Amino acid sequence: MEQTTVVANRQFIFTDQSLDEKLEITIPEILDSSYGMFTWPCAPVLAQYLWYHRKWISDKTVFELGSGTALPGIVAAKCGANVHLSDTAKLSKCLQTSKKSCEANDVKDIKLHGLTWGQINETMIKLDIDKIDVIISSDCFYDTKDFDDIIFTVAFLIEKYKATEFVFTYQERSSSRCIEHLLDRWNFTGVQVPLSTFDADKASIAGSGLPGNHTVHLFKVTTS
Numbered sequence: 001m002e003q004t005t006v007v008a009n010r011q012f013i014f015t016d017q018s019l020d021e022k023l024e025i026t027i028p029e030i031l032d033s034s035y036g037m038f039t040w041p042c043a044p045v046l047a048q049y050l051w052y053h054r055k056w057i058s059d060k061t062v063f064e065l066g067s068g069t070a071l072p073g074i075v076a077a078k079c080g081a082n083v084h085l086s087d088t089a090k091l092s093k094c095l096q097t098s099k100k101s102c103e104a105n106d107v108k109d110i111k112l113h114g115l116t117w118g119q120i121n122e123t124m125i126k127l128d129i130d131k132i133d134v135i136i137s138s139d140c141f142y143d144t145k146d147f148d149d150i151i152f153t154v155a156f157l158i159e160k161y162k163a164t165e166f167v168f169t170y171q172e173r174s175s176s177r178c179i180e181h182l183l184d185r186w187n188f189t190g191v192q193v194p195l196s197t198f199d200a201d202k203a204s205i206a207g208s209g210l211p212g213n214h215t216v217h218l219f220k221v222t223t224s
């Protein structure tokens, strides 16, 4: 039976009432069950962090892993950052999803890379990048079989580009998983950043209805 593809645009309006500033982002989503085709509850939390710290991110080079619909990367780009998006090299439709988000928001300077976690291959070694300051990821730690591969990729990028921070959001799906243990095992110094410190302690960020009632945490790993 032929599958019908339903595309819908989701709006995010990030605001700072004290400065009377706002940022509107449109994310095209494909409403099927394939991973990465819609915006996951973690994404607006990370995007809100970047929006809240937009002055800090504005002169950084940012590399997003498993970008999917790429809300955080797009927000970083709109705030002035030089942004690279990446998603698995195994499924071209995933990177196409990121590309569609760039087009919908008229951000032309973002570079896209097919990068599969845990693989050191020619693509990864020859990434066309001069530097990376900050690595970001939203909801990439969802399947424990990938956890070490993700951290391996992060460690590779930190080593090669001397990135100073890895900021990621993590959705709590099982109490038996512990992200802190993973960071410890890799000798990463990480802290959990309370959502209230960047105005993300609410069920509807940027008017999106996300993260809803999902429990999302934000971690910041510093490398120096």
Ligand SMILES: C[S@@+](CC[C@H](N)C(=O)[O-])C[C@H]1O[C@@H](n2cnc3c(N)ncnc32)[C@H](O)[C@@H]1O
Binding pocket: 035, 036, 037, 038, 039, 040, 041, 042, 043, 065, 066, 067, 068, 069, 070, 086, 087, 088, 089, 094, 115, 116, 117, 137, 138, 139, 140, 142, 146
């Ligand atoms: C749960 S989705 C999150 C998407 C997006 N970051 C968000 O928060 O809306 C996980 C993302 O990781 C990507 N992904 C899954 N396995 C991967 C792998 N082995 N290497 C690189 N990316 C992968 C998927 O294609 C998808 O875009």
